[in-house]
Amino acid sequence: MLFSYQPPEILSATMALTMGGRVTIFGRHFGPIGNESVSAIEVESWQSPSRWITCEDPNVTQTNVALECDMPPGEGGNLNLRMTVGGQVAGPVAVYSYQRPQITLISPSRVSPGTFLTVLGHNFGTSAELIEIDLHNRDGRRLFTLPRDNLTLATPHRQIILPAPMYAGLQLALNVRLPYQALPNTLSSIHNPAWEVFYDYTAPVITSVSRPPTAGGQVTVTGKGFGPQEDDMQLEDDDMRLFRSVLLGFRECSNINVTVNDTELVCDIGAGSGAGYDAFLQVAEQESGFLFGAFSYEAPIILSVEPSLAEGGETLTVMGHNFGDDPRKLSVLLGDEPCMGVVLTCHHMELTCLVPDGVKGTHVGVLVEAHGLRNNVSDSPTFTFATRGCTYKDASNYDPEATRDDGTCVVRGCMHPDAENFDPLANEADGSCRRRPIVVEITFGLSYDDYLLKPDLYNDLVVEDLSSNLGLLDKDRLPVRDVRPGTTLFVLEFLDNETAVGKRNYELVGQLLGIVANNTWSNSAELGPIMRVDVKDGDGGAIRGKAAEPRVSMGSIVGIAVGVALLVFWALCWRFVLRWCARKCCAGSEDQEEVLHGIVQKNQLYKNSSNRVGDLRPVRAAAALPSKTPFGGNQIVPQNAPDD
Structure with missing residues (x-):
C-alpha cells in the first residue's frame, strides 16, 4: 500500500x-x-x-x-x-495583491487650473500607461476622471507629475488607480478619506464687469478662478456642480454660466441705473472679495431730439436708451440751460421736458444725466433755441441770431418779371432792374446804294446823331445790329444801364419818339431826314418823320374843288326832285301837304347835320412817356390819343 x-x-x-x-x-x-x-x-x-x-x-x-x-x-x-x-x-x-497606491504629498498645495502638480507616494507602478487618476471632493465622492494626456510617471513607483485639472474649490483629493484597465484587479489609493492628502485652488478674482443697459440684461464678468464650463464637466451627479454666486451692487445675478474656462462667465442682471457699484463672486466655498466700483450700468444714449428747433415753453421729446426708470434721478441740459419738468414717458427709452424761455443758442449739445451717468454729447443730436427774426442771409435786415423766420425779411432787388436781373425773392424794389435790349428800326432818307459805299461811316453817323439828340454820352449803348434797304433802314439795340439814372433804355426810346413826333430831330446832312421810327420791343409804336408826310399836288386841289361843287349841286337837285315827286305822286290827295311837309322837314334835318363831308382831322401819334413802376424802375406806357 x-x-x-x-x-x-x-x-x-x-x-x-x-x-x-x-x-x-x-x-x-x-x-x-x-x-x-x-x-x-x-x-x-x-x-x-x-x-x-x-x-x-x-x-x-x-x-x-x-x-x-x-x-x-x-x-x-x-x-x-x-x-x-x-x-x-x-x-x-x-x-x-500588490500593495495599493499611496499618496503622501501633493505639491504645491494651492494651485490654479493648469498648474503642474507633483504627486509623491508609493506603488505607482512602472508605466504611466497603466495609471488613471480621479478627482474627489473632501467627502471622498468622485467628481470626474482627469485626462491622461499630460500625466507623467517621473519616478517609477514613487512620483507622478500632472497638470491640475480645470476646477475650483478647497480640499480636493486625487485617487490613483492601477492598473485602471482591469477593473477586478484595479487598486485605488483612496480607501479611507481620513487618510487622504488634499490640495486647494486659488480663490476667484474679478478683474472687470461689462455694463448692461438700464433695462437690465446680460453682463460679462472676467477674472480667474471661475472653474470649468459646465458642459465640459463629466460629473458623476448633477448635485456635485460647483456653486457660484455673483452680486453686483445690491442685485444678485441669475443664470450664471461659465463661457470661458476659469476666466469668464455671464449672468443676467435686473433693471437699474447708476455707476460705481461693488462686484462680488463666490465659487464653491471660496469668495473673491469685493471689487469696489467695478460695476456700472450703461450711460444714456440719445438717438433723437424732437423738435430740434423750439421756442421757450415748447415740449421737447428726447428718445434713446438707458434713461432708467426713475425720473427723480434724471436731468436734461440744453447747452448750459436746464430743460424743466422732466417726465419719463417710457422707461429707459423716452422722456419729455419744457424748453426754457429767453435763451438763445444754435446747435447746442443735449445732455441727459441718469443717476450720475451722462451721454456723450459729441455723438448726440443737437438742439437750437428758436429766436424769431429774419433768417434770409441776403436780406437787408438779416438777423444772424434768428433761427425761426418771422416774415419780416426785406430783400431789395429787381421786382420786374421782364427784367434780365429779375429777383423772385425781392420784396422791395431798388431800381436796379436791367431791361432787355429794345430793338428800334430807324429809316433815313439816305440811299441804300450810297450807304453801301461807306457803311462804317454811316453807322458811326447814326450812332453819333442818336447820342447827340438824346444827350447820351455812352455811345456803346446804341449798337447797330443790321442795315436793310428801304430807303436805308438801320436796326439798332438800345441797351439798358441800371446805373444811368434817368437814361434807361426805355427812357431813351421814349425820348426818341418824342423828338420825332415833335419834329425836333437834328441830324447830319449825309443821312438825310428821318422817314420812320419803329420800336420792335417794348411799348413803343411807329412814328413818321415830317419829311415822310405826303405832299398836296395841284391836281389834288382841282380834284377836291370839283368834288365839292358836285356835292353841293347834288344836294340842291335832290331837294327839287323830292318836291316834284311829292306833287306828282300825291296829286289831288288830302295827304299831299302833309307828305310834302315831312319831306321838307327831313331834308332840313339833313342840311343842319354836323356831319360834314371831308371834315378829316389828322390823328396825332401816341406819345410814349416814362412812368414809374412798382418794381423800382421806369417803363414806357403809351398814352392813348385824346378823343377830340
Missing part, C-alpha cells in the same frame, strides 16, 4: 510593493522548514490568464504553515496564486 502526504493548501499571502519584494504565503501542508520540498510558486498576470509570474527563492519559514519568496515588480490585486509542494499543486487561489 502506497503512502501520500496531504496536498498543500493556500490560505492567504502578504502584499509586496509594486517594485517587488519578499512576501509570505500562509496555508497548510507546506512541509518542513527549508526549500527542498517547494518546487514552484507562481502568480497569474492580470494582463493574460496564460501568463504566470514566478516568485523566486521559495523557502518554508514555518513548518507546514508559512513560506516566503521574492515577488518580482508588478501591480494589481486579487491575483491567482498557485504553488507546487512535493509534486502536489495547490491553487490557483485569488489571494494575492
Whole structure:
C-alpha cells in the first residue's frame, strides 16, 4: 500500500510593493522548514490568464504553515496564486495583491487650473500607461476622471507629475488607480478619506464687469478662478456642480454660466441705473472679495431730439436708451440751460421736458444725466433755441441770431418779371432792374446804294446823331445790329444801364419818339431826314418823320374843288326832285301837304347835320412817356390819343 502526504493548501499571502519584494504565503501542508520540498510558486498576470509570474527563492519559514519568496515588480490585486509542494499543486487561489497606491504629498498645495502638480507616494507602478487618476471632493465622492494626456510617471513607483485639472474649490483629493484597465484587479489609493492628502485652488478674482443697459440684461464678468464650463464637466451627479454666486451692487445675478474656462462667465442682471457699484463672486466655498466700483450700468444714449428747433415753453421729446426708470434721478441740459419738468414717458427709452424761455443758442449739445451717468454729447443730436427774426442771409435786415423766420425779411432787388436781373425773392424794389435790349428800326432818307459805299461811316453817323439828340454820352449803348434797304433802314439795340439814372433804355426810346413826333430831330446832312421810327420791343409804336408826310399836288386841289361843287349841286337837285315827286305822286290827295311837309322837314334835318363831308382831322401819334413802376424802375406806357 502506497503512502501520500496531504496536498498543500493556500490560505492567504502578504502584499509586496509594486517594485517587488519578499512576501509570505500562509496555508497548510507546506512541509518542513527549508526549500527542498517547494518546487514552484507562481502568480497569474492580470494582463493574460496564460501568463504566470514566478516568485523566486521559495523557502518554508514555518513548518507546514508559512513560506516566503521574492515577488518580482508588478501591480494589481486579487491575483491567482498557485504553488507546487512535493509534486502536489495547490491553487490557483485569488489571494494575492500588490500593495495599493499611496499618496503622501501633493505639491504645491494651492494651485490654479493648469498648474503642474507633483504627486509623491508609493506603488505607482512602472508605466504611466497603466495609471488613471480621479478627482474627489473632501467627502471622498468622485467628481470626474482627469485626462491622461499630460500625466507623467517621473519616478517609477514613487512620483507622478500632472497638470491640475480645470476646477475650483478647497480640499480636493486625487485617487490613483492601477492598473485602471482591469477593473477586478484595479487598486485605488483612496480607501479611507481620513487618510487622504488634499490640495486647494486659488480663490476667484474679478478683474472687470461689462455694463448692461438700464433695462437690465446680460453682463460679462472676467477674472480667474471661475472653474470649468459646465458642459465640459463629466460629473458623476448633477448635485456635485460647483456653486457660484455673483452680486453686483445690491442685485444678485441669475443664470450664471461659465463661457470661458476659469476666466469668464455671464449672468443676467435686473433693471437699474447708476455707476460705481461693488462686484462680488463666490465659487464653491471660496469668495473673491469685493471689487469696489467695478460695476456700472450703461450711460444714456440719445438717438433723437424732437423738435430740434423750439421756442421757450415748447415740449421737447428726447428718445434713446438707458434713461432708467426713475425720473427723480434724471436731468436734461440744453447747452448750459436746464430743460424743466422732466417726465419719463417710457422707461429707459423716452422722456419729455419744457424748453426754457429767453435763451438763445444754435446747435447746442443735449445732455441727459441718469443717476450720475451722462451721454456723450459729441455723438448726440443737437438742439437750437428758436429766436424769431429774419433768417434770409441776403436780406437787408438779416438777423444772424434768428433761427425761426418771422416774415419780416426785406430783400431789395429787381421786382420786374421782364427784367434780365429779375429777383423772385425781392420784396422791395431798388431800381436796379436791367431791361432787355429794345430793338428800334430807324429809316433815313439816305440811299441804300450810297450807304453801301461807306457803311462804317454811316453807322458811326447814326450812332453819333442818336447820342447827340438824346444827350447820351455812352455811345456803346446804341449798337447797330443790321442795315436793310428801304430807303436805308438801320436796326439798332438800345441797351439798358441800371446805373444811368434817368437814361434807361426805355427812357431813351421814349425820348426818341418824342423828338420825332415833335419834329425836333437834328441830324447830319449825309443821312438825310428821318422817314420812320419803329420800336420792335417794348411799348413803343411807329412814328413818321415830317419829311415822310405826303405832299398836296395841284391836281389834288382841282380834284377836291370839283368834288365839292358836285356835292353841293347834288344836294340842291335832290331837294327839287323830292318836291316834284311829292306833287306828282300825291296829286289831288288830302295827304299831299302833309307828305310834302315831312319831306321838307327831313331834308332840313339833313342840311343842319354836323356831319360834314371831308371834315378829316389828322390823328396825332401816341406819345410814349416814362412812368414809374412798382418794381423800382421806369417803363414806357403809351398814352392813348385824346378823343377830340
